Amino acid sequence: MTGGTARRAPLSRDRVLGAAVALADSVGIEALSMRQLAQELGVVPMALYKHVANKDELVDGMVDVVLGEIDPAAPTADWRDAVRRRVLSAREVVVRHPWARKAIESRTRRTPTVLAYMDSLAGMFRAGGFSPDLTHHVMHALGNRMWGFSPELFEEPRDPSAPAPSPEQQEAMAAEFAERFPHILEIATAATSGDLSRVGGGCDEQFEFEFALDLMLDGFERLREQGWTSRRG
Amino acid sequence: MTGGTARRAPLSRDRVLGAAVALADSVGIEALSMRQLAQELGVVPMALYKHVANKDELVDGMVDVVLGEIDPAAPTADWRDAVRRRVLSAREVVVRHPWARKAIESRTRRTPTVLAYMDSLAGMFRAGGFSPDLTHHVMHALGNRMWGFSPELFEEPRDPSAPAPSPEQQEAMAAEFAERFPHILEIATAATSGDLSRVGGGCDEQFEFEFALDLMLDGFERLREQGWTSRRG
DNA sequence: TTGACAGGCGTACACCGTACACCTACGGTT
DNA sequence: AACCGTAGGTGTACGGTGTACGCCTGTCAA
Structure with missing residues (x-):
C-alpha cells in the first residue's frame, strides 16, 4: 500500500x-x-x-563521514598554499563537528578515508620538492594539526549552574592564583589586551591554530630549502 | 594487638x-x-x-602524581635549553606511564599541579626575553607536546591473535595499498631506509618528537629575535 | 560515659555494549 | 505455485560500569 x-x-x-x-x-x-x-x-x-560491527567501527565511520566534508584538494602551484588550504578546510569541519576532535584523537584504526587524506597531504609535500624522508618527518611534526585542531590548553567548563563565588572569594582566589601562577596570569591578561574581566574567557583558537600552523610551515620550508636530511654525513 | x-x-x-x-x-x-x-x-x-570525589577526580589525581615525577626545573642561562630539558623530562615520565597520554588529553580540569608546570614553562620563556604576548602564543603552539608526547599518527594494533593473512593476500593488499596511497608507502619505506619488511613496524617516536620540538623551538627563537608581536602596526 | 565523626561496607540503580536466538518479509529457483 | 535462503529488525539476557544512600564500627575529645 x-x-x-x-x-x-x-x-x-x-x-x-x-x-x-x-x-x-x-x-x-x-x-x-x-x-x-x-x-x-x-x-x-x-x-x-x-x-x-560494533561501536568502535561506528565511530570510525563517523570520522570518515566528517572527513568527507573536507574540500577536495585543489591543484596549486605552491605547496605551502595547498597544505594550508587543505588543513584550514579540515579545521572548518572539525569546528562544525566539535566531537570529531576527541573521536580522531581516540581512533587507532586508520581507515582508507583517513589514509587517503594523509596521502594527499604527503603528496603535496612531495610535489613541493620535499624528499620522502623529510615529508615523513614533517607529517609527524604536523601531527593532529593536520586534522585542523590543536589541543585545548584551557578548556573552560564555564558551568553556569555552578554557584558563583562571592566577590570576596573571587578576590581571594585571584590573589592566590597571582602568587602561585604569575606567568600564566600575565600571559592570560596579555591575551585579552589587559582586559582582566575577560581573562577566563578563552583564547582565540582560530588565531592560535593559524599561528602554530604557519610557524610549522615556515620551519618546513626552511628545512626543504637547505636540503635537510636525517642521515648524517 | x-x-x-x-x-x-x-x-x-x-x-x-x-x-x-x-x-x-x-x-x-x-x-x-x-x-x-x-x-x-x-x-x-x-x-x-x-x-x-569520583572517577574523573581520580584521574586528575593520577595525572598529578605522574607530573610530580618530572624533574624540577634547573636554573639555566639558556631558555631554549631549559625548555628542552623540561619537556624531554616530561617525555620520560609519559613514556614510563603510557596511559598518561590519553589521561592528559582527556583532562579538562586544570589542577594546581598542571598549572604549576605550565607556569614554570611560561616563566622560562619570559626569562628568555619573550614578551607575555609571544609567550602566550608559543605555549599554544607547543600544545600537548609540552607534556612530552605527540599524537601517534599510526598506532599499530599489532594484534598477534589475528589470523595472519596468507602471502598472496598480503601481496594483494600491498599492491592495492601502493596504488591508493603511494605517498604514504613512499615515506614509510623511507622511514625504514628501504627495508620493506619493517614498514609496518612503527616510527622512531623519540626522534620524531625531538624533530618537531626543535623545529618549534627554532621558530620560537626566530620570532623572539625579530620582536614579533600580534598587534599590527 | 557519651557522642560526634571518619572511614569502610552492602545494597541497589541506571546505564552501557553486545552475544544469541528468533521471527518475518522478500527475491530467486525449481 | 511452492520453496527456501537470506537480509534485516526484535527480544531477552549477561556482565560490566559509575555511584547514591544508608548502615555499622572503631577512635577520640569532652
Missing part, C-alpha cells in the same frame, strides 16, 4: 552513520550510545549491529 | 592514587575501573569515594 502510513525507511550503513553524526553534533560524543542512537532511528539497539 | 596479623593499612588519598597509577601502568587506563582498583586495595568499591 503505497498510500498508507509510510513504513519506516529501512536502515542502511549511511543512514546509521548520518544519524550518529547528527546525534553527536547535538549531544556530544560521550553521550552518544548505541541505545540512544537506535531510539533516534526508531529501531531496537541490536538492529544497528546489522550495519556496523 | 601489634604482634597479631597486621591489619590492612588504612586507605588514604595517596595510597589510592598510587595504586591507581600502578594499576594503570599494568592494565592501561581504559581497563582501570573503580571496582578493580578497590579489589587491588582489598577494599570495597565505595570505600574509594571517601578519598576521591
